[in-house]
Amino acid sequence: MAERVAIIGVAQTKYEGKSSDALSDIIFDVSSRAIEDAGLNIKDIGSITLAAHDMVDGRAITSMLTAAPAGAHLKDEIRLAEDGSFAVALACLRVLSGEFTNSLVVGWSKCSECTGDTMNTIANLCYDPFFYRPSGLNDVISYAIQAQQYMVKYDITCEQAAEVVLKNRANAQNNELAHLKSAVTVRDILESQPVSTPLKKLDLPPWSDGACAMVISNASTAKKTKKKCAWVKGFGWSNDTYFSGEKDLSKLGSLYDAAARAYKMAAVTNPAKEIDVAEIHDITSFHELMEYEALGFCPEGMGGKYILSGATSMEGTIPVNPSGGCLSTNPYTAVGMIRVAEAALQVMGRAGEHQVPGAKTALAHGISGLSAQNNCVFILNKNL
């Protein structure tokens, strides 16, 4: 990357299971605070990049009603219907083009507004009506099938997966913004309600309400600011086949590719050594283990042993999800953006009680699409 971009401001809401605030108020609040955190004014914002899903918001063109509170009036604004990490990627492209000095990026979901089983129903509706939808697949079931394949191929155990939940839920207790803050034990996890084998309730994230925003800036502006920045060293994203039946379900194929692209750009050759902290999209407990492998932290098939080694704990060589991850906080569309925000806070030294001491290089990862079809990876650095 000849030109460089940096994250110069970050804001998040206090995540919860059911916020009584209007969606537009949540968005206005987090957008205003991100702009303020960047030391800027709405007048200074050159472009807006949003991430939101119509069906989750229950609004047939959601950005029609949510662009205003995100500061979009008379601005160049665009919305992706993808996980928020992809909006961060597009925002970086927009700034790298030279057309804009910065971009305000905002992502959100208010899952509580989806009554009853709506969140699961709309996931089922992502499938084509001919082949996959009639089998009753939804996101949870699609992840369960992947977890099952992974377990069987590499002898991964439910106890190893439970360690992910244990770690992330404990980490969340040091994140004042996290949704789920109660302690859980391995027993709680293993005995929680079976959902779809091998997944039990506590192997899965909650549904949460919340929003995240950040400001991406070009290098010359970022250099002038007195504030700490998180420099984007590399980023990459990649899309797998939609047809789950045609891919190896025991591994996250497009994450291998997305990570390779990001590492190449960032000149990272030994991730486990060069990355100080990682915020990854733990869409299920088993997926975090698969992600260790796809991201090259450990060899293929070794995810279960890797977590048992303690490497990804707060005291380990590469703490993963100090924020508590998706398993503690899941405002659906915003999850990947939150990973980027938390990774940025780590290298900015602003992660408070869940700060990894001395973190200089952080990795962030987000998933979009069922069966983890689309993956996005960021490498952030404290220094240019």
Added chain:
Amino acid sequence: MPEKTELLTVPGVWNLPYNYSAGETISKFLIEIRDNGRIMGTKCSKCNRVIVPARSYCERCFISIKDSWVELPPKGTVAAFTLVTMKFEGLPDPPYIVAFIKLDGADTTFPHYLTGVDLSDTSVTRDTALLGKPVRLVFKDKKDRQARMTDFRVELVP
């Protein structure tokens, strides 16, 4: 000559329930309608616009305006309208007039049905004459109000 393939369609129906949080500001706006039979707006201290229905922020100045309330009178003008004559699925049987109403003193407008127009002669709405005509708000009895925009109707002043 290849045989003509039979082309299928596969049915599907979406029935998705949602429950939208109105939040503090819109809740207060709707409750004022229900409990006090009056319309309240919010005013931006920077650009001085009075926004109805009340909104917690001004999208132009990008500041919070949720503590600055103004009462509006139950009267205004027709800012925009159209007479709908074609049936759309899930929407009411025509004919009916949909309009955007500007209350006296407000800078923004809101949508509502326009009543008090004789629709047996639709030619009255086939020109721009209704624009700017005065309207009044007629509230339901308090016991029938539910904190919704339908707690009142908008009537053309005869």
Added chain:
Amino acid sequence: MARKVAIVGTGQTKYATRRFDLSADDMVFEATSRALDDAGLTIKDVDAVVFGMAPEALDGVNCMDKWCSGASAAYGKPFMRVHTGGATGGSAAIAAAYHVASGLFDVVLVVAMERVGETPDAQRVLNRIYEPTLASEFALNIINVVAMGTIRAMKSHGFTEQHMALISVKNHLNALNNPFAHLQIRVTAEDVLKSPLVCWPFKLLDCCPRSDGACAVVFAAGDKAKKIARVPAWVKGMAAVTDIKVPGETGDTGWISADAALNAYKRAGIDNPRRQIQVVECYSPFSSMELMLYENLKFCESSEIVKLAEAGFGEMNGEVPFTPSGGVMCSNPIGATALIRIAEAAIQVMGKGEKRQVHGVKNALATGTGGSPGIGSASFTTAMVLGRDI
């Protein structure tokens, strides 16, 4: 933008009320393959894909882009989906151009689609785009909200249903030259005025159809573009602006902000569009919108709209042809529509317009519009100026 970007190929499907013969992914595959063929490229040459699709409720599959991603040449590639309502195709194209302009990708494909035919009534879906706690009970939909804006504009700008009918006649006539157009019927002004009244002043023939279809466009970086296409269509300037307004508010001119076009002109070095732009593929699903765009796109003052309409300004042999393709009034697969404007503008610049080619095209303008005025509601606008000269 430091890096030059050009369009080097386009592909479209034939638009129709329903494409019973193609599944959604088949349709995407057809448009994508045609675009790659037009550019003389294969899937191996594609560095990234941007996908555009508008409200999923129209198509009946949530995030249909994921299902169709393989058909858009995105297997194993960077892929993201844009959704800005009716402007989607324009926003997706602009996003694809930024992919190239960033320096990180050389050849980027943008593919956009919609299957409006899968739902029996699009307006029922488009009723759900308005504010749910304050506006949901009042039967708003796109047709009646645009009708309301039109009535305000008729009062302030003086045009009539008769002027609107001329636009409808022109577009239907142009569509006969476009092999991809959905509606290919000849209509007279009397046909338009006598067609069923939807909501005044819109009769059926003042409105766009509902269409299935897909479109794909290939963007390439400067040096590569010159090697790929004999005549690339250079992106001279592009812009997008979101305008928040409600019909009839203080200061409402009856139309949405023109800033997207103005910003695109500035970036393209256009200071006199009427002289410097030879063809306009504008986003106007309703006859009245095209009239408003004469002024909104700065081809004239508002007081001149009537004069220009009566002089046949936008006809094929008029001063500046508007929508030689037949425009949105003859084909509207919503998520793709704004991209089709860009494809058609590129076709004009590249000299590939055949029976609908305008002569002497140096610069072409493509616009996109999405969303709608309403309570706290955004209208999305995009604009792209394409030219023969770099």
